[in-house]
Amino acid sequence: MARRTVPLIVVASPAGYVADQVAARLRRDGAVVYATHSQGGCLRVATSIAPDMVLLDPVLPKRLEQLLRAHPATANARIVQLSPGFLNDLSHAAHATQVALAAA
Secondary structure, X not given: OOOOOOOEEEEEOOOHXXXXXXXXXXXXXXXXXXXXXXXXXXXXXXXXXXXXXXXXXXXXXXXXXXXXXXXXXXXXOEEEEOOOOOOOOHHHHHHHHHHHXXXX
């Protein structure tokens, strides 16, 4: 499989506006981003596309991270908890994009 040149990221938050805003910021930085609004949605999308990184809202169950780490399609993805200030500190989004690209 060819190495990706653009990071593939899944953002998950039950607060849809959070996932959508983070996804929009990451897209502006050049990433391909899928925003999901539920635990099940995140699991379905992430295991289908094998992302480089998964950004999780800390309110989601810890079990989601365990399932992602156990699945072959997402076992190598970097999994990061969104911090409360993620949207306010735009350098976090730029850094996440750079890290995901380096992992691709």
